[in-house]
Amino acid sequence: MPNSQTNFNETFENDLDYPRLGSVSFRRGTLTDNQEANWNEHWPHLGKELSKELIDVPAWFNRQDAPTILEIGSGTGTSTAAMAPLEADTNIIAVELYKPGLAKLLGAVVRGEIDNVRMIRGDGVEVLTHMFAPESLDGVRIFFPDPWPKARHHKRRIIQSGVLNLIASRLKPGGVLHVATDHADYAQWIEELVDVEKQLEYMGWPWQECPQLTDRQVITKFEGKGLEQDHTIREFLWRRK
Known part of the structure; x- marks a missing residue:
């Protein structure tokens, strides 16, 4: 595993903005005995x-020619596991x-016998950079990323010009960022960034004919909290040119 950011x-020979997190480290957390056994x-x-x-x-999904969507920041995987059966013909990779x-997501996948979900433990930008070839993904999802609300932390937000450029490079033509x-x-x-990446065509919201959009009927934990506080959910869709 790469031990430095x-x-x-x-790497990309540009001066675009990427999240500057310092050294990437894994968040600590303890698994229950059942989770540990399931993990092993x-x-x-x-x-x-x-x-x-x-x-x-x-090879990982043991099938050919299925579209592949990468979900960056899957959290506890509530929506990932709920949406997966609705898109059984699609490979879902949660990061x-x-x-x-x-x-928790692994447990839901095993219990539900969900066979179209795989998982990667790591920073999403690093995963995109090192583990996926250019034009290899049909979709990228980033649902409710950390907003880093303090102004001095805005540089840590994942939506930056550099990351949009990286995502565009990994999407196939016609691929979707949501x-x-x-x-x-x-x-x-x-x-303010919707038009910054010239390889991405901003489609706005809603985009009724979006080929990779699954109706998010199940509310994620963070979305539920937002709705309870009367927050407005904003959705953004781009298509790779």
């Missing part, structure tokens, strides 16, 4: 750790740093 400006049994074939090896997606969150937030200031931040 990539210098993305050197099922993680080796359903999960991967961040590495610098490209993923052979067809998350927090092991207990992945353990972002949702309930944080008003973050929504305004995203609005």
Whole structure:
């Protein structure tokens, strides 16, 4: 596993903005005995750790030609596990740093016999950089990312010009980026960036003919909290040109 954060400006030979997190570290958390046993049994074939090896997606899912969507920041996987049966013909790869969150998703996948979900433990930007080839993804989802509300932390927000450029490079032509937030200031931040990446065509919301959009009937934990506080959920969709 890479033990230091990539210098993305050197890697991609540009001066775009990437989240500057310092050294990426895994959030601590304790698994229950059942989660630990489940992890030891099922993680080796359903999960991967961040590495610098490209993923052979067809081999991992044991099927050819299925579209693949990467979900960055899956949290505890509530919506991931709920949406997966609605998109059984699609490969879903959930990326998350927090092991207990992945353990909960892993448990839901095993209990529900959901066979189209895989997981990666690591920073989403690093995973995109090192584990996926250009034009290899049909979709990227970023639902309710950390808004880093303090002004001095805005540089840590994942939606930046550099990350949009990176996502665009990993999407196939026609591939879709879907972002949702309930944080008003973050929504305004995203609005100012909707046209910054020339490889992405901003489609707005709603986009009725979106080929990779699954109706999010199940409310995520963070979305539920936002709705309870009367926050407005803002959704953003782009298409790779």
